[in-house]
Amino acid sequence: MDIFTQQLINGLVLGSIYALVALGYTMVYGILELINFAHGEVTMIGAMVALTVIGVVMGAAPDLPGLMMVAAGLLVAIPACMALAFGIEKVAYRPLRRAPRLAPLITAIGVSIILQNLAMLVWGRQYISFPPILPHNQHEFLGAHITDLQIFIVLISLLTMAILVLLVEKTRLGRAMRATAQSKEVAELMGVNVDRVISATFVIGAAIAAVAGVMVSAYYGLAHYYMGFMLGLKAFSAAVLGGIGNIAGAMLGGLLLGVIEALGAGYIGDLTGGFLGSHYQDVFAFFVLILVLVFRPSGLLGERVAHRA
Amino acid sequence: MSIPRRFSSVHAWFQARPTFALVMLAISLMALPFLVGGGLGNSWVRVLDFVLLYMLMALGLNIVVGYAGLLDLGYIAFYAIGAYVYAWLASPHFGLHLPFWMVLPIGAAIAGVFGVLLGAPTLRLRGDYLAIVTLGFGEIIRIFMNNLNAPFNLTNGPQGINLIDPIGIGGFSFGKPFVLFGQTWPPTYLYYYLFLAFTLLFIVIAMRLQDSRVGRAWAAVREDEVAAAAMGINTRNVKLLAFAMGATFGGLAGGLFSAFQGFISPESFTLWESILVLCMIVLGGMGNIPGVILGAILLTVIPEALRYLGDMQRAAFGQVIVDPADLRMLLFGFALVAMMLFRPAGLLPSRVRKREFAARDGAREQEQSDLYDARA
Amino acid sequence: MAANAVTLLRVVGVSKRFGGLAALDAVSLEVRVGEIYGLIGPNGAGKTTLFNCMTGLYDLSSGEVHLDDEPVHGLKPHQIALRGFARTFQNIRLFPNMTALENVMVGRHPRTHAGVIGAVLRDRRTRAEERAIRERAHALMDYVGLGGRSRYLAGHLSYGDQRRLEIARALATEPRLLALDEPVAGMNPSERRQMADLFLKLREGGTTLLLIEHDVKLVMGLCDRVAVLEYGRKIAEGTPEVVQRDPAVIAAYLGGEQG
Numbered sequence: 001m002d003i004f005t006q007q008l009i010n011g012l013v014l015g016s017i018y019a020l021v022a023l024g025y026t027m028v029y030g031i032l033e034l035i036n037f038a039h040g041e042v043t044m045i046g047a048m049v050a051l052t053v054i055g056v057v058m059g060a061a062p063d064l065p066g067l068m069m070v071a072a073g074l075l076v077a078i079p080a081c082m083a084l085a086f087g088i089e090k091v092a093y094r095p096l097r098r099a100p101r102l103a104p105l106i107t108a109i110g111v112s113i114i115l116q117n118l119a120m121l122v123w124g125r126q127y128i129s130f131p132p133i134l135p136h137n138q139h140e141f142l143g144a145h146i147t148d149l150q151i152f153i154v155l156i157s158l159l160t161m162a163i164l165v166l167l168v169e170k171t172r173l174g175r176a177m178r179a180t181a182q183s184k185e186v187a188e189l190m191g192v193n194v195d196r197v198i199s200a201t202f203v204i205g206a207a208i209a210a211v212a213g214v215m216v217s218a219y220y221g222l223a224h225y226y227m228g229f230m231l232g233l234k235a236f237s238a239a240v241l242g243g244i245g246n247i248a249g250a251m252l253g254g255l256l257l258g259v260i261e262a263l264g265a266g267y268i269g270d271l272t273g274g275f276l277g278s279h280y281q282d283v284f285a286f287f288v289l290i291l292v293l294v295f296r297p298s299g300l301l302g303e304r305v306a307h308r309a
Numbered sequence: 310m311s312i313p314r315r316f317s318s319v320h321a322w323f324q325a326r327p328t329f330a331l332v333m334l335a336i337s338l339m340a341l342p343f344l345v346g347g348g349l350g351n352s353w354v355r356v357l358d359f360v361l362l363y364m365l366m367a368l369g370l371n372i373v374v375g376y377a378g379l380l381d382l383g384y385i386a387f388y389a390i391g392a393y394v395y396a397w398l399a400s401p402h403f404g405l406h407l408p409f410w411m412v413l414p415i416g417a418a419i420a421g422v423f424g425v426l427l428g429a430p431t432l433r434l435r436g437d438y439l440a441i442v443t444l445g446f447g448e449i450i451r452i453f454m455n456n457l458n459a460p461f462n463l464t465n466g467p468q469g470i471n472l473i474d475p476i477g478i479g480g481f482s483f484g485k486p487f488v489l490f491g492q493t494w495p496p497t498y499l500y501y502y503l504f505l506a507f508t509l510l511f512i513v514i515a516m517r518l519q520d521s522r523v524g525r526a527w528a529a530v531r532e533d534e535v536a537a538a539a540m541g542i543n544t545r546n547v548k549l550l551a552f553a554m555g556a557t558f559g560g561l562a563g564g565l566f567s568a569f570q571g572f573i574s575p576e577s578f579t580l581w582e583s584i585l586v587l588c589m590i591v592l593g594g595m596g597n598i599p600g601v602i603l604g605a606i607l608l609t610v611i612p613e614a615l616r617y618l619g620d621m622q623r624a625a626f627g628q629v630i631v632d633p634a635d636l637r638m639l640l641f642g643f644a645l646v647a648m649m650l651f652r653p654a655g656l657l658p659s660r661v662r663k664r665e666f667a668a669r670d671g672a673r674e675q676e677q678s679d680l681y682d683a684r685a
Numbered sequence: 686m687a688a689n690a691v692t693l694l695r696v697v698g699v700s701k702r703f704g705g706l707a708a709l710d711a712v713s714l715e716v717r718v719g720e721i722y723g724l725i726g727p728n729g730a731g732k733t734t735l736f737n738c739m740t741g742l743y744d745l746s747s748g749e750v751h752l753d754d755e756p757v758h759g760l761k762p763h764q765i766a767l768r769g770f771a772r773t774f775q776n777i778r779l780f781p782n783m784t785a786l787e788n789v790m791v792g793r794h795p796r797t798h799a800g801v802i803g804a805v806l807r808d809r810r811t812r813a814e815e816r817a818i819r820e821r822a823h824a825l826m827d828y829v830g831l832g833g834r835s836r837y838l839a840g841h842l843s844y845g846d847q848r849r850l851e852i853a854r855a856l857a858t859e860p861r862l863l864a865l866d867e868p869v870a871g872m873n874p875s876e877r878r879q880m881a882d883l884f885l886k887l888r889e890g891g892t893t894l895l896l897i898e899h900d901v902k903l904v905m906g907l908c909d910r911v912a913v914l915e916y917g918r919k920i921a922e923g924t925p926e927v928v929q930r931d932p933a934v935i936a937a938y939l940g941g942e943q944g
Contacts, residue, residue, distance in 0.1 A: 035437050035440065035441060092646055092650070095650055096649060096650070096653075099649075099653060102378070102380055103649050103653055104649075105380060105437060105440060106587070106645055106649050107645065107649040109584060109587075109645060110641075110643070110644075110649070111642070112642075113638055113642030114639060114642035114643060116638070117636075117638045117639035117642060118639065121631065121635060121639070233441070233444065233445065237441075237445070240438070279452075280456065282448070282452055283448075283449050283452055283453075285445070286442075286445030286448065287449075289441065289442065289445055290431070290445065293430070293434055293438055293442060294430040294431070297438075517804055517805050517807060518805065521803075521804030521811075522793075522794065522800075522804065522818070523799070523800065523801055523804050525787060525791050525794070526791065528780065528782075528783055528787070528791075529783070529791045529794075532780035532781060532783065533778050533780055533781075535742065535774075536774065536778035538762040538766075539740060539762050539763075539766055539774075539778075540763075540792050540794055540854065540855075541766035541767050541858050542763055542791070542794050542795070543761075543763045544763065554801065
């Protein structure tokens with residue numbers, strides 16, 4: 001088996017999930033210059049809600065095809081995350097929009113802690129397993145394996161991204177979002193309801209995060225109240241890698257980060273003569289982040305941020 | 310002004326007699342462990358020690374966050390570096406047993422060097438990028454601590470390092486019980502006085518730094534970086550200095566922790582510890598030393614007190630419904646959000662920060678300024 | 686003055702492009718020791734951009750800036766301040782939550798030395814330096830007419846006082862050349878007159894002034910020489926009398942303003 005191709009495939013699959021989460025960070029940062037720290041937790045909540053729904057559906061209609069069950073989970077998780085993000089923005093961020101920049105960042109951390117611990121109280125400390133309801137057939141592909149699940153994840157991610165791009169490029173709301181990201185003040189003068197656009201940005205990001213949460217727990221077969229933290233950090237790194245505020249950048253950054261991580265984990269043992277092993281996988285994202293910030297702070301595709309006057 | 314009226318006359322009385330107040334304060338601080346130990350039990354003296362350790366950390370982080378306005382979310386990494394350096398140089402792990410007066414400064418210096426290494430490339434970036442990079446750095450350090458037991462056993466992995474030497478001067482060890490008034494007291498009492506001495510030292514250093522050329526440069530950078538540069542301040546160096554100072558403080562506190570605990574493992578150095586220390590600063594009042602002290606006290610003591618929630622639940626419902634440890638973090642989260650929303654300048658705001666956070670409402674601000682002018 | 690004219694600041698062919706937009710197009714000018722040099726031009730002519738280019742806030746697209754025949758282009762803002770070139774900002778940039786006095790004390794930074802060790806130990810030299818900083822700051826506050834305002838927070842001073850404070854803060858860096866970006870904007874006539882007196886006093890004290898101003902009457906009455914910018918280009922330079930009669934200037938600026 002070709003390790004390189006295999007790790008490349010694994011990386012692209014995981015990277016497509018990072019890309020989804022990164023979109024949420026990048027859209028919010030583009031408009032508010034706020035690192036929505038709680039975004040990783042919203043992703044986690046999406047996974048938890050979907051898993052709960054899937055559990056209920058499995059109990060009620062065990063003969064339903066797996067894809068339908070996942071669809072049911074998504075159908076509940078997406079609006080739940082949207083409502084959550086709407087509430088978070090309204091309660092924790094909006095009142096602080098004119099406050100010093102440290103303030104909303106600190107509430108964001110606070111919200112993140114709250115969500116994590118609420119999830120722990122509701123769903124417990126243990127890992128929750130994702131039932132094996134999705135097909136897991138393996139296919140030979142360029143000398144490596146790819147599973148149905150992996151194909152499914154990539155397809156759903158691509159579909160989600162396509163919908164988002166259409167939304168941003170072709171709709172009135174999308175135009176308002178782009179205008180607001182250029183300049184809040186000017187957008188406001190042009191009759192854009194900036195508050196609503198900001199709410200919408202959070203809500204759309206959360207919907208995508210819900211999808212990502214379900215995908216990631218399906219991929220690993222697990223969900224855990226702590227899963228949002230690392231995922232969020234990596235996704236943010238991906239957003240910075242691609243150029244924060246830049247939607248195409250987030251997608252590219254996510255895919256790249258996934259690939260770097262997978263290849264890194266696959267080869268780190270060889271590269272360091274066995275000194276470091278694959279359990280350093282989580283470190284790569286940060287090294288990438290630091291390197292990008294040092295050598296190309298505006299990211300691969302350039303940042304697009306509405307700077308405060 | 311922040312002192313409630315019924316206390317203000319007491320406050321004024323003490324203010325008029327500074328020497329007396331100082332002597333009273335000194336006596337209470339000296340007697341505190343005996344009062345606490347006698348009243349609440351020896352485990353609370355240990356809590357007292359931790360209050361002081363957290364105070365050390367918070368004072369260090371306050372230089373970075375409060376003075377220079379840089380958000381460091383990976384502060385615990387420097388604490389961890391200090392702790393591990395101490396463990397390497399004074400435990401059976403490598404068979405080294407250097408004296409503490411060598412090990413503590415080495416640990417602090419290495420933490421400071423890491424601060425520079427991390428800060429140099431990142432400090433020219435926007436502030437919230439720094440937050441994320443420091444956060445990532447904290448995680449990297451923890452992951453390394455967790456995994457550097459093979460192929461060469463540097464950290465002993467998740468098990469951590471054991472049997473770390475206590476602090477000792479000559480033949481006298483802080484790690485052994487001692488006899489006083491015909492009674493034997495556990496080491497937690499001795500460490501209290503040691504930590505108290507360090508805390509007082511840190512407070513003096515922090516206050517002197519704040520009121521100095523360097524402190525003004527930090528404040529200027531925090532207030533307006535462009536204007537600071539136009540005034541001839543090398544903003545990058547000044548920020549780097551704050552970062553390195555904070556890291557050094559953190560490294561020193563980590564070394565003390567290592568010696569006090571006698572055992573360290575990566576579990577003690579999670580992100581939430583960084584957040585906890587940050588919360589202390591925010592809760593108490595950023596940039597303001599009394600606020601930082603108050604924050605450290607509250608956030609160390611309250612979680613300990615919350616342990617009784619378990620007993621209360623048992624008494625009320627016959628069982629523990631919600632693990633108090635779980636509730637603890639949840640309450641932190643709510644406290645953070647509520648603080649930022651309702652009292653963003655902290656419980657004991659510094660004059661400066663109070664105005665910075667209140668600067669939203671012009672009319673109210675003018676009122677405050679009149680008040681201030683009237684006082685001045 | 687013109688007889689022994691020594692050049693203090695020499696700007697040679699400075700251009701600045703933002704994307705495709707040329708904000709400055711090959712601007713050259715010379716400021717001589719001891720003069721008050723005015724820089725005027727309609728809004729958006731590039732005056733503040735030129736300031737930012739000279740003081741290191743922007744990188745130049747091309748061109749050179751020399752202070753005392755030493756190149757300063759490519760230096761960082763703090764290095765330029767250290768060389769004796771201080772400035773104020775069009776949209777006042779004080780340290781709002783520090784007291785007025787502390788603001789001025791910050792200005793002493795490049796001329797003082799105490800570091801962390803001095804700050805912690807408070808040795809004799811550090812204490813002496815600190816005392817000198819404070820005294821100098823007080824003196825400068827008096828000099829610009831803010832004597833009683835030391836303990837106010839800078840952000841709470843009146844608009845005119847904030848402008849004065851910015852000047853005091855810049856003076857604390859001991860500049861040979863002081864660049865003022867619209868220092869009398871938003872002031873009433875009597876305040877403007879006071880400021881003009883302050884500028885004359887500064888020049889007498891040996892500070893060379895570079896002034897961006899919209900108030901043409903003030904510029905013409907005060908400045909030894911004037912340059913006019915329009916669309917990023919210098920269209921005229923000379924004594925106020927000469928510039929005032931320049932047809933290009935009348936067309937571009939004075940004409941526009943007078944109707």
